[in-house]
Amino acid sequence: MTTHPDPAVRPTPGDSPAVPFAAPVASQPGPVDPDRPGAEPARHPDQARHAQSAPAGDWAHGLDTVPRAVETPDELQPYAELGLRDDEYDRIRHILGRRPTQAELAMYSIMWSEHCSYKSSKVHLRQFGEKAPPSDRLLAGIGENAGVVRVSDELAVTFKVESHNHPSFVEPYQGAATGVGGIVRDILAMGARPVAVMDPLRFGAADHPDTGRVLPGVVAGVGGYGNCLGLPNIGGEVVFDPCYQGNPLVNALCLGVLPVDRLQKKEATGPGNVVVLMGARTGRDGIGGVSVLASATFDEGSEQRRPSVQVGDPFMEKLLIEACLELYEAELVVGIQDLGGAGLTCALTETAASAGTGMRVWLERVPLREASMEPQEILASESQERMLLVVAPDKLEAVLKTAEKWGVWATAIGEVTAPSPDGRPGRLVVTWRDQLVVDVPPGSLVDDGPVYARPMREPADLILLQADRAETLPRPSTPEALRETVLRMIASPNLADKGWVTEQYDRYVLGNTVLAQPEDAGVIRIDERTGLGVALSLDGNGRYARLDPYHGTRLALAEAYRNVAVTGAKPIAVTNCLNFGSPEDPGVMWQFAEAVRGLADGCQELGIPVTGGNVSFYNQTGAAAIHPTPVVGVLGVLDDVAARVPMGFVPRPAGEHDQLFLLGETHVELSGSEWAWVTHxxxxxxxxxxxxxxxxxxxxxxxxxxxxxxxxxxxxxxDGGLAQGLVESCLRRGVGAVVAVPEQFAGGSMPFVFLFSESAGRVLVSVPRGHEKAFTALCAAHGVPWEAIGITDPAGGALEVHGQFRIGLDELRAAHTATLPRLFGNSELAEADAPVAQASAPVADADAPGGQADALVAQADADVDAPVTQADAAVAVVDAPVAQAAPVADAGFPGARDAAAAVPVTDEGEQATPGAPEAADALAPVDAPAPVDAPVTGQPTEAERAAEPAEAGPGDARPDQR
Amino acid sequence: MTARVGVVTFPGSLDDGDAARAVRIAGAEPVRLWHGDPDLQGVDAVVLPGGFSYGDYLRCGAIARFAPVMETLVDAARGGLPVLGICNGFQILCEAHLLPGALTRNQHLHFRNRDQRLRIEATGTAWTNAFQPGQEVLVPVKNGEGCYVADAATLDRLEGEGRVVARYVDGNPNGSQRDIAAITNPAGNVVGIMPHPEHAVEALTGPSLDGLGFFTSVLKHLVGAPA
Known part of the structure; x- marks a missing residue:
């Protein structure tokens, strides 16, 4: 028989007897469930044993309960170390009418952190709602786990992009992998089946040694998680710029599809409903600040509490997806929320607060990986692959059965309680082995966090920066120089072929990928019967945003919008990931405000709403912030994917060709361009x-x-202008082209401007013979300027710009595809490195030490009170070039990796920066060993047996990926 | 009567829906089989699809071979039931000793997804009789552990008995010995292939329609087979 926790009983200090520490939850109900013989909150048979095996002594004298908090109002609490300000701490005391318990303090500190509360960005982000154009497609918008957009009478799609930047610097593989895992659960929580992922990635200089450590790990992590989850990777970005040195940007997007009537809610409605935790067991990963709380003040002898990057288990996530979808299909859940940042704390408080209900949680019922975990650790843990369900009591049995079928843990840990009779929302009450450790109004954590209008000031250097225009730089003006520039540009890291990266991602799985990278947008068929599909593109340009955050953001929006439009799709919705430096820097805050204003205004002008997004602050090393990097995602809809337009010129029978048109206007616009960066x-x-x-x-x-x-x-x-577009369209299917420079671009360096200007609003199209007149008439009708610039040349095997140069496709391909393999290891078999690559490698290395040394100095400066581990990481970076010299495929830098992995991050790693308050907490030296799972004894079920290898973590099974 | 082709779903199977789609496009009825259920539901043939069964944190396919469905499947395969293992399915067939050798980590250590040219070497199997000997086909390859290895004697025996079903041409994507992409058992009813023919059955989503031949082959085989 399966039952659920009792709504009526709420423990008070008086009726809690001496704690029976070893009381098995299932078979010996304590005073909390007095009449519950045979209660069975957990499906998995070893859970009771697990609880029994917990050591009893450690916190017997130290557990900080609510009664104790009342009795000891003056006890000093490490709120500052947790990133809370004096006034924030006072506010918590005011809300509770007493000091918070250890567990409550931990909960407030993470929920009121920048990551969870958006306290610095909130005042600006409001514009997305205020300026949003009316849309009858929007089923869920900002504030939900992800925006949901209706695309037909029956189907809706949901999509969102999030950052996982800092963890990916510390531990590239797991940081990137769990970034994918986190966004997939957001999509799952909306009721959707995840159907595709994309990943915009930004790294330091391509030839910097540390990029050789970070990039291969990040790419393997994105691929390792997404491939194992069975989600096609259909696009993204790979961008290099020195400003991301020490602060790579790893953003991940997931797209999901759901029937419109299957939209799930996160509200914990219905007092008496059961709160179920489903998925992986809870461990000490990603705890961050809470560990510091424990180790700094309350338990200095304990070395087990090490914050760390979470470790992903994509197999568990795959099972979780299938289990959730079966639950949705059978209408077995009332509400659902994923566990991501801030873990259980966030899920419990958000579900209760959004329904206005309360919640009663028996925390010892949470299945643990490590039996010695304390209440605040369980509440703050960011262990991956977990979901919180709200289930009607009569559906619990069926929910547990479904979980068992898929071999995932599901445990009733609590229940929904009623709002108070006077109409105030309910309270979140958490006990730990019959002791009351949390008693808070859930809304106070979710909605009543601090909100700051931080000071803003235009960066002092901006005027001078804007005055230094690239249009005045010397430009190539001879055919020879132009030819050389084309070859140099297409081989530059940002414009080079990204096959080295994208071949590590599965783009075929699920069988609905119509277009994927290197196409302008990914296109996924979502209805096999009708051919209905969606197109998605993500774009950002940190250089443009640095020069002008308002217009730079609008340019990113315009590019993503255009990338979707070129496939033939109609753009309908926007998401975004706003990567910025420290909000405490008025210059950064000004950039942020300008970017948000630009995006909100832009979406208003385009008539498409922002449906959700993510803010990542504190992306900086020392005082140097990254370029402001708003990444904008646009979603479009295609009624029939068979009509999609690809980017490559089309092979034709001998003697036939298509006409080439350039749409839009080309101006002399070279500032912030790829050419200015690469050549000057x-x-x-x-x-x-x-x-x-x-x-x-x-x-x-x-x-x-x-x-x-x-x-x-x-x-x-x-990026790279018309020249880049021509080369990419030629190489896609091996079809050449002959182009004539229009008259207005004749003479001097004007052919160069024609080929390399980065003017916005332009598209290169090829039009089949016989359609030219109708097409140009259509252009005129839409008011779009067009110019006939040449023809495709299927038999020619070359790209020719008449009167300037002719370059064979083989030569173009060699230049375009050699760069990434040269930088990151040639993954071809039985082929030695090209002599050219070897010759040029020392040159690249020669540049590196200077830049590297600067980065290290910056790091050291920032970390005056930083711990030893940070310095170790820096030392390891210095050692890295030696490792790189080793002629081993994917050698990576084991030394650097190991040392870096020892640097702890906070739970909100992406926001933690050396020098920033939130980060300071996280930088305590930690030398504890890697987590080891508590041994599970007894006869495992078949599913558990299957899952056991997973417990060790993928890294352990595949050491070569570490 | 329409042939019924089973597609097994293990926890962590990923291309099971795609295999079922390919079966349907080829004109047969796909039947979903569950790893925990030894009942083959009287199907005429079985596909073990790609994916990461049980996460493949252990050696790929090492846990899947112990699934209840495999107990009956191994016996049925020895009795002549046509079985096609794709990618992870190939790994499982090797682990189950229905096919010799093993699939190990790609030599270059990266997962590799690209459109791959293959040469069909053996057309006498249940899954390749629709092809011409020496015919070249284009299908996607996508794996992290697709490097086929076996001892020299086994490789020589496979070659000698004409059991190398397909080879990589224009580049070996994973370091497989002798460019082997697919092999068969002595009876020709069990075939393991690393690339993914089920992803080359629609012009809209695949690089070609070449993969369809594997699925129409088994239908041809079933028509000719004694009832």
Whole structure:
């Protein structure tokens, strides 16, 4: 028989007898469930044993209960070390009418952190709602786990992008892997089946030794998790810039599909309903600040409490997905919430607060990986692959059965309680072995956190930066120089072929991938019957945003919008991931405010709403912030994916070709361009102008032209300009082209401007013979400027710019594809490194030491009171080049990796920065060994047997991936 | 009567839906089989799909071979039931000793997903009789542990008995010995293949339609087979 916790009983100090520490939850109900013979909160048979085996002594004298908090109001608490300010701590005391318990303090500190409370960004993010154009498609918007957009009468899609930046620097593989896992659970929590992922990645200089450590690990982590989960990776970005040295950006997007009537809610409604924790067991991973609380003040002798990057188990997540979808299908859950940042604390408080109910939780029922975990650790743990369900009592049995079928843990840990009779919301009451450790109004953690209007000031250097325009740089003006520039540009790290990265991702699984990288947008079929599909693109340009955060953000929006439009899709919704430096720096805060204003205004002009997003602050090393990097995602809908327009020129029978048109206007716009950076290491001036009204006209033209078959290919022009677009369209299917420079670009360096300007609002299209007239008429009707610039040349095998140069496709391909293998290891078999690559490698290395030394100095400066481990990491970085010299495929830098992995991060790692208050807590030296699972005894079920290898963690099973 | 082709789902199977789609497009009825249920439901053939069964944290396929469904499947395969193992399915067939050798980590240590050219070497099997000997096909390959290895004697025996079903051409994506992409058992009813024919059955989503031949082959085989 399965029962659920009793709503009526709420322990008070008086009726709690001496704690029976070894009381098995299932078979010996304590005073909390007096009449519950045979209660069976956990399905898994060893759970009771697990509870029994917990050591009893450690906290017998030290457990901080609510009664104790009342009795000891003056006890000193390490709130400052947890990142709470004096006034924030006072506010907690005011809310509770006493000092918080250890567990409560931990909960407030993480829920009121920047990561969870958006306390610095909230005042700005409101614009997304205020300026949102009306949309009858939006089923769930900002504030939900992810935005949900209706795409047909029956189907909706949900999508969201999040950051996992700092963990990915510390431990690239697991940091990136759990970034994917986290966003997938957000999508799952909305009731959707996850169907695709994308990953915008940004790293330091391509030839910096530490990039050689971070990038391979991040790529393997994104692939390792996504591939094992069975989600096609359909696009993303790989960008290199020295500003991301020491602070790579690892953003991850997930797309999900659901029937419109299956949308799930996170509200914990219905007093008496059971609260079920499903998925992986809870361990000490990602605890962060709470560990510091424990080790700094309350238990100095304990070395077990080490904060760390969470460790992902994609197999468990796959089972969790299938189990959840079966629960949705059978309508077995009332509410559901994923456990991500802030773990159980966030899930319990958000579900209760959004329903106005209370919750009663028996914390000792939570299945643990480590029996010695304390209440505050359990509440703060960020162990991956967990979901919180709210279930009607009569459905509990069926829920547990489904979990058992898929071999995941499901445990009734509490129940929903009623609001108070006077109408106030209910309270979250948590006991630990019959002792009351938490008694708080859940809304106070979720909604009543501090909100700051932080000071903002335009960076002092911006005026000078904008005055230093790239349009004044010397430009190539001879055919030879132009030819050389083309080859150099397509081989530069940001413009080079990214196959080395994307071949490590499965793009085929699920069988619905219609377009994937290197196409402008990923296109997924979501209905096999009708051919309905969606297109997605994510774009950002930190250089543009550095030069002008308002227009830079609008440019990112315009590019993502255009990338979706070129496939023939109609853009309908926007998500974003806003990566910035420290909000305590007025300059950064100004950049942030400008970026948000730009995105909100832009979406208003384009008529598509922001459906959700993510803010990542504190991306900086010492005083040097990254370029402001808003990454914007646009979702479009295609009524029939068979009509999608790909980017590559189309092979034709002998003698046939397509006509090439350049849509939009080309101006002399080189500031912030890839060319200025690659050839002059120049960043300055004002980024290209963006006209969103024109982008809209262009999108409408492309949708109609694609639908009626006027387009054989369409390719967005952005980084690297027309030259890059031509090369990519030629190489996609091995079809050459002959292009003539239009008259207005004749003479001097104007052919260069024609080929390399990065003016926005432009698209390169090829039009089949016989469609030219109809197509140009359509352009005129939509008010889109067009110019016939040449023809495809299927038999020619070369890209020719008439009167300038002719480059064979083989030569283009060799230049375009050699760069990443040269930098990160040639993964081809039985092929020695090309002599060219070897020759150029020493040159790249020669540049490195200077930049590297600077980075180290910056790090050291920032960490005056930083611990030994940080210094170790820096030392390991210094050692790294030696490792890189070793001629081993994917050698990585084991030394650097190990040392870096020892640097603890907080639970909100992406926001923790050396020098920032939140981070300071996390930097306590820790030398504890890696977590070891508590041994499980007894006869495991078949599912558990299967899951056992997983407990060791993928890293242990595949040491080569560490 | 429509042939019924079972597709087994293990926990962690990923391409099971795709295998079922390919079976359907080929004109047969896909039947979902569950790892925990030894009942093969009287199917005419079985596909073990790609994925990461049980997470494959241990050696790939090492746990799946002990699944209840495998007990009956191994016996049925020895009795002549056509079985196709794709990717993880190939790994499982090797672990179950229905096929010799093993699949190990790709030599370059990376997961590799690309469109791969193969040459069909043996057309006498239940799964390749629709191809011409020496025919080249284009299907996706996507694996982290697809490097086929066996001792020299086994490799020589496979070659000698004409049991190398397909080889990689234009580049070996994982370091497999003798460029082996697919092999069969002596009877020709059990085939293991590392690339994914089920992802080359629709022009919209695959690099070609070449994969369809594997699924139409088994239908041809079943028509000719004694009832």
């Amino acid at each position: 290491e120049h960043l300055g001036g004002i980024p290209p102008q963006v006209d969103l009204g024109r982008e809209r006209q262009l999108a409408e033209l492309l949708a109609e032209a694609g639908r009626v078959g006027h387009l054989s290919s369409a390719h967005d022009l952005s």
